[in-house]
Amino acid sequence: MNTLASNYPLLWPLVKEIVIGTGILLIVLFYHGGAINHVIMRFERMAAKNMERKQYNWVFFHFYTAFNSIALIHILEVLIWAVFLLMLGLMDDTLTAIIFSGSCYTTVGFAEDSLPHGWKTLAFFIAFTGLFSLAWTTSGLMNMTSIYRDAWRAKYDRKHQ
Numbered sequence: 001m002n003t004l005a006s007n008y009p010l011l012w013p014l015v016k017e018i019v020i021g022t023g024i025l026l027i028v029l030f031y032h033g034g035a036i037n038h039v040i041m042r043f044e045r046m047a048a049k050n051m052e053r054k055q056y057n058w059v060f061f062h063f064y065t066a067f068n069s070i071a072l073i074h075i076l077e078v079l080i081w082a083v084f085l086l087m088l089g090l091m092d093d094t095l096t097a098i099i100f101s102g103s104c105y106t107t108v109g110f111a112e113d114s115l116p117h118g119w120k121t122l123a124f125f126i127a128f129t130g131l132f133s134l135a136w137t138t139s140g141l142m143n144m145t146s147i148y149r150d151a152w153r154a155k156y157d158r159k160h161q
Contacts, residue, residue: 013118021125024084028077032133035073039066040140047147051154059151063144070137077133078102081126090119105130 043066050058081104082097091097096114103111104126115122 014121017119017121020088021122024081025125025129028080028129029132031080032073032077032129032136035076036070036133036137036140039069039073040144042066043144044147047151051147051151054154056151056155059148063148066144067141070141074105074133074137077129078105081105081129085115085122088119090115090122101126105133107131 043062046062047059050056050062078098078101081101082091082094085091085097085101086094091100091114100111100114100123103109104123107127107130113120113123
C-alpha cells in the first residue's frame with residue numbers, strides 16, 4: 001500500500017524544517033516586537049518630558065541610548081538563532097553558529113552555508129527574521145529621528161533668539 005510518506009520521501013523532512021523555522025522566526029519576532037516597542041515608547045515618553053522642560057540635550061542622550069539598545073536587541077536576536085542552531089545540533093561550535101546566524105540575519109551572506117543537508121532552508125527563516133526586524137526598526141527610528149530633529153531645532157532656535 002502506498003502512503004503519502006512513501007510517495008514523497010523528501011516532503012516530511014522539509015515540513016519539519018518549515019515548522020521549526022517558522023516557530024523560531026515567531027519567537028524571535030515576538031521578542032523583537034516587545035523589546036523594540038519598549039525602547040521606542042520609553043524614548044518617546046522621556047523625550048516628551050525633556051522637550052516640555054526644554055532639556056534638549058537629554059533628548060539627544062535618550063536618542064543615542066535608545067539607538068544603542070536597539071542595536072543590542074538585534075545582536076541578541078542573532079544570538080537567539082545561534083542558540084537554536086546549537087540546540088538542534090546543526091552547528092559544531094558557538095562561533096560558527098553566531099557567524100552563520102549573523103550572516104543570514106543581516107542578509108549579507110558572507111558566511112559559508114554550514115547547515116547539514118535537510119536543514120538548508122533554515123537560512124531563509126533567519127534572513128526573513130532579519131528583514132522583518134530591520135524594517136520594523138527602521139520604521140520606529142524614523143519617528144525617533146523626527147523627535148530628535150525637533151529637539152535640535154528647538155535648541156538651535158532658542159540659542160539664536
